Amino acid sequence: MSAPMPTTRRPVLVTRPAGRADALVNLLEEQGLVVEHRPLVRLTLEDSSELTAACGHLAAGAYTHLVITSRTAVEALLAALPPGAPRLDVPATTRVLAVGAGTAEALSAAGAPADLVAAGSGAALVEAMPPADGETAVLFPASAAASPTVPEGLAAKGYRLDRVTAYRPELLPLPAATATALRSGGHAAIVLTSPMIARAAAGTGVHASTAVVTIGTPTEEAARTAGLLTTVQADEPTDEALVRAVLTALDSPHPCVPRSSP
Numbered sequence: 001m002s003a004p005m006p007t008t009r010r011p012v013l014v015t016r017p018a019g020r021a022d023a024l025v026n027l028l029e030e031q032g033l034v035v036e037h038r039p040l041v042r043l044t045l046e047d048s049s050e051l052t053a054a055c056g057h058l059a060a061g062a063y064t065h066l067v068i069t070s071r072t073a074v075e076a077l078l079a080a081l082p083p084g085a086p087r088l089d090v091p092a093t094t095r096v097l098a099v100g101a102g103t104a105e106a107l108s109a110a111g112a113p114a115d116l117v118a119a120g121s122g123a124a125l126v127e128a129m130p131p132a133d134g135e136t137a138v139l140f141p142a143s144a145a146a147s148p149t150v151p152e153g154l155a156a157k158g159y160r161l162d163r164v165t166a167y168r169p170e171l172l173p174l175p176a177a178t179a180t181a182l183r184s185g186g187h188a189a190i191v192l193t194s195p196m197i198a199r200a201a202a203g204t205g206v207h208a209s210t211a212v213v214t215i216g217t218p219t220e221e222a223a224r225t226a227g228l229l230t231t232v233q234a235d236e237p238t239d240e241a242l243v244r245a246v247l248t249a250l251d252s253p254h255p256c257v258p259r260s261s262p
Contacts, residue, residue, distance in 0.1 A: 076166035087111030120237035126153030195222030202226030211249035
């Protein structure tokens with residue numbers, strides 16, 4: 001990480017959900033930046049008999065694979081366990097696959113170390129998995145708003161998936177003052193960490209002078225489709241990479257063209 005840079009007059013807007021932004025905010029502030037954290041999405045863990053049953057089937061060895069694409073999915077599985085069972089019960093016969101390093105870290109802490117860690121996106125996870133060899137049963141607990149990349153990709157490779165809703169994202173409006181500042185150039189940069197967040201930011205409106213930083217290709221593509229001109233994409237989906245991307249964006253001139261309609 002480069003040496004701390006002088007504090008900018010305009011804050012960096014971090015839009016991650018509550019409980020997901022502390023480490024990133026701290027790292028940005030260590031670089032001398034002013035940071036404003038305003039979530040654009042709220043995550044609610046699913047409380048359903050389907051998820052509870054899936055955890056029971058997992059512990060009983062009914063699945064050949066467990067595919068996890070977010071830390072929140074791990075939290076949802078833990079919350080669905082019976083009282084007194086603080087760790088996931090994953091048999092040795094079940095391969096555990098994580099979308100990236102952050103998710104693998106959450107799985108390890110939950111007692112289910114990943115056998116395979118992909119490069120940070122659903123597409124990378126699908127690419128990393130070989131074609132199915134024999135009968136498979138894959139448990140895929142995911143967001144209710146998850147893209148079809150993983151289930152469709154694995155199905156095309158011959159895997160049989162059991163997709164279960166683990167949590168639900170809900171859009172949150174920005175406070176009026178923050179939304180006005182975002183549209184009028186009051187922020188030096190905005191950090192987008194999911195396609196849903198990117199679309200919400202575009203809907204609010206982002207001033208042409210505000211650098212747009214994305215966590216990875218799916219978010220980048222969603223931002224561009226929604227009309228945002230991305231300044232820098234992080235080279236990997238980690239907090240450290242996001243900080244590097246923000247520093248690069250703030251240190252580099254970027255086109256002052258409209259990114260979205262106010």
